[in-house]
Structures are given as C-alpha cells and as structure tokens.
Amino acid sequence: MYNSKISGLGYYVPDNIVTNNDLSKIMDTTDEWIQERTGIKERRWIDPKTDDTTSTMAVKASKIAIERSGLKKNDIDFIIFATLSPDMYFPGGGVRVQDMLEMPTIGALDVRNQCSGFVYALSVADQFIKTGMYKNILVIGSENHSGGLDKSTRGRGVTVIFGDGAGAAVLSRCEQKGKGILSSHLYSEGKHARELMMDGPHTGRWIPEILKENDPNDESYYPYMNGPFVFKHAVTRFSEAIVDGLEANNLKSENIDVLIPHQANLRIAQFIQRKFKLSDDKVYNNIMNYGNTTAASIIIALTEAWEKGKIKENDLVVLAAFGAGFTWGSVIIRW
Numbered sequence: 565m566y567n568s569k570i571s572g573l574g575y576y577v578p579d580n581i582v583t584n585n586d587l588s589k590i591m592d593t594t595d596e597w598i599q600e601r602t603g604i605k606e607r608r609w610i611d612p613k614t615d616d617t618t619s620t621m622a623v624k625a626s627k628i629a630i631e632r633s634g635l636k637k638n639d640i641d642f643i644i645f646a647t648l649s650p651d652m653y654f655p656g657g658g659v660r661v662q663d664m665l666e667m668p669t670i671g672a673l674d675v676r677n678q679c680s681g682f683v684y685a686l687s688v689a690d691q692f693i694k695t696g697m698y699k700n701i702l703v704i705g706s707e708n709h710s711g712g713l714d715k716s717t718r719g720r721g722v723t724v725i726f727g728d729g730a731g732a733a734v735l736s737r738c739e740q741k742g743k744g745i746l747s748s749h750l751y752s753e754g755k756h757a758r759e760l761m762m763d764g765p766h767t768g769r770w771i772p773e774i775l776k777e778n779d780p781n782d783e784s785y786y787p788y789m790n791g792p793f794v795f796k797h798a799v800t801r802f803s804e805a806i807v808d809g810l811e812a813n814n815l816k817s818e819n820i821d822v823l824i825p826h827q828a829n830l831r832i833a834q835f836i837q838r839k840f841k842l843s844d845d846k847v848y849n850n851i852m853n854y855g856n857t858t859a860a861s862i863i864i865a866l867t868e869a870w871e872k873g874k875i876k877e878n879d880l881v882v883l884a885a886f887g888a889g890f891t892w893g894s895v896i897i898r899w
C-alpha cells in the first residue's frame with residue numbers, strides 16, 4: 565500500500581467583499597449581532613457581472629494547486645469535486661473542471677456532503693492512492709452560495725453566515741512511511757437531515773408543481789438551518805471526530821501542531837480549541853473574512869495557513885468538519 569500526501573494547494577475567492585454593514589442595508593441585521601454570534605466580519609459574494617461560478621472558481625484554484633505541485637495537468641489521474649452548489653442541477657462540477665482545464669478524459673466524481681465535503685473527498689482520494697489505482701488526484705471544494713440565498717430579513721439566520729469561494733489540493737502518491745494522510749474518519753446521522761437542508765425542488769415536488777402553486781411564501785428552495793440545534797451537535801461531533809483520529813494513530817491532543825476546523829462559526833472553533841487546550845497559534849480560522857464557504861472552507865483555510873508559513877514539514881495537521889446530513893469527519897496528516 566502507498567501513502568498519499570498533499571503536493572499542491574490553491575484557493576480563489578471572488579473580489580466582491582460584502583461586509584456586515586452592507587447586509588444591514590438589505591435586511592434587518594447588524595454588524596454587532598453577526599460578529600457576536602458567528603465571528604464573521606465580511607464574506608465574498610460573486611458579482612454576477614463577473615464570470616465566477618462554482619466551476620470557474622474551482623478551475624482558478626486548481627490551476628494554482630497543480631502549478632504548486634510541480635505537475636502538469638496531464639499528470640492528474642482523477643478529479644474529485646465537493647460542492648452543494650454545482651453550476652447545473654446535473655451534471656456536477658467535476659466534469660466541468662475536466663473540460664475547462666482541457667484535461668484528458670480522466671474520471672470525475674462529485675461529492676455531495678456539504679460542509680464535510682472536502683474531508684470526505686480527501687478521504688476518497690486517499691483510498692484511490694493507497695490501493696495504487698491513481699498517482700495524482702485533484703481534490704476540489706467550491707461553492708457559490710450567494711446565488712441561492714434568501715437576501716430578505718426572512719433569510720437572515722442563514723444568509724449572513726455563508727460566503728463564496730473555492731480551494732483545491734493535489735493529492736499524490738508518497739512512498740515515505742509515516743508521511744501524508746495517516747487516517748480519515750467519516751460519519752453520518754441522517755435522522756437530522758431536516759435540521760440543515762434545502763428541501764426543493766426535489767423529485768417528489770418538481771418545478772412545474774412549484775410554479776403551479778405559485779406561493780410567494782414558499783421557502784423550500786432556500787437553505788433552512790435550525791441554528792441552535794446544529795450548533796449543539798457540531799461541538800460534540802467535531803470533538804469526537806478529532807479524538808477518533810488521534811486515538812487511531814496513538815496520538816494525543818498535545819501532538820496537534822495545526823488544527824483546521826471547518827469554518828462554521830468562530831464560537832464553535834473556539835469551543836474546540838478550549839476543549840483540546842490548544843494555543844491560538846495552533847488553530848487556524850479565517851471565517852472572519854470569508855464566512856462559511858461549506859465544502860471550500862477547510863481547503864481555503866488550509867491553503868491560507870500554508871501560504872502564511874503556519875504549516876511546516878513534519879507538523880501534525882488535523883482537519884475536522886461537521887455539516888448537513890448530518891455528516892462529519894476528520895483527516896489526520898503528517899505534513
């Protein structure tokens with residue numbers, strides 16, 4: 565069996581900055597409320613006048629990751645694309661990247677695991693490399709949330725939290741023992757699916773029916789979140805996934821050099837930091853600047869932390885995520 569290691573990282577966020585004060589002009593909210601509850605100061609939302617979409621942002625991030633890996637795009641054997649907001653209802657984003665990057669006819673797989681999407685995608689990529697099937701896999705997380713949010717006061721509990729952006733990693737075969745991805749741990753609990761979801765349209769209530777009903781109060785095509793319920797589960801599940809990952813490798817929380825939590829809420833990340841007694845320099849957060857970018861959040865944060873020199877050779881890096889489904893998980897990496 566081979567190991568896999570991250571050989572290249574890249575991210576891209578739209579130029580358009582939307583501050584909390586900007587939001588307070590279109591809905592009943594305040595900078596104070598948003599910062600106090602979530603830690604978010606601003607986020608990026610695609611300016612519809614630009615060419616940014618979930619896939620084009622993914623392409624921009626991927627080009628950087630491939631270049632930094634020292635590989636050529638034709639060296640990539642497979643694409644895994646995590647998103648809940650593909651450009652089209654189907655097909656998914658992976659094939660769009662294969663086309664836009666003018667890659668050979670390699671396989672492309674989409675992962676629909678929302679905020680845990682990147683952790684799931686990285687784990688799938690790791691398995692393909694471990695078995696020897698592929699040598700280099702492009703793993704992407706990208707989201708265009710702004711196109712589908714309710715920007716009226718009705719949607720404020722969700723809309724203020726989410727931002728747009730993309731990140732990409734190249735995962736490559738590594739023959740050094742004890743390096744790269746040490747393990748990944750994935751979980752789900754579908755009984756809570758309706759606590760964080762977008763209900764429609766779906767095959768039981770398709771677009772012609774929605775149009776026929778013509779209900780101006782129909783919220784089914786906007787994301788719904790039971791915030792306090794999600795918060796409560798997130799803090800527990802984040803911690804469990806980290807503990808499981810550490811225990812599987814005979815490690816302790818003191819061994820963590822860098823924790824990259826999914827950027828759901830700064831308060832959740834701070835809770836985890838306190839629980840594991842990690843100093844500020846060991847936890848990387850950027851939700852202040854980007855909000856929650858769902859499948860892109862961990863890979864954008866990982867790339868930024870690496871660019872800032874916060875991740876060094878041999879560091880123990882822990883990725884942990886929780887989100888809709890519910891799904892959650894962790895990936896333990898020896899850098």
Ligand SMILES: CC(C)(COP(=O)(O)OP(=O)(O)OC[C@H]1O[C@@H](n2cnc3c(N)ncnc32)[C@H](O)[C@@H]1OP(=O)(O)O)[C@@H](O)C(=O)NCCC(=O)NCCS
Nearest residue numbers: 593594597601679720721724791792794795828829886887
């Ligand atoms: C969403 C979240 C920030 C809301 O914070 P909260 O303290 O739980 O707030 P609540 O939802 O209980 O709402 C409290 C009040 O604030 C109001 N409110 C909600 N959004 C608001 C906003 N943007 N601005 C101002 N007031 C707002 C609510 O209407 C409610 O008012 P009421 O008491 O008069 O009914 C918090 O629950 C959270 O972060 N949950 C987890 C989110 C998460 O992790 N999501 C992603 C998982 S991947």
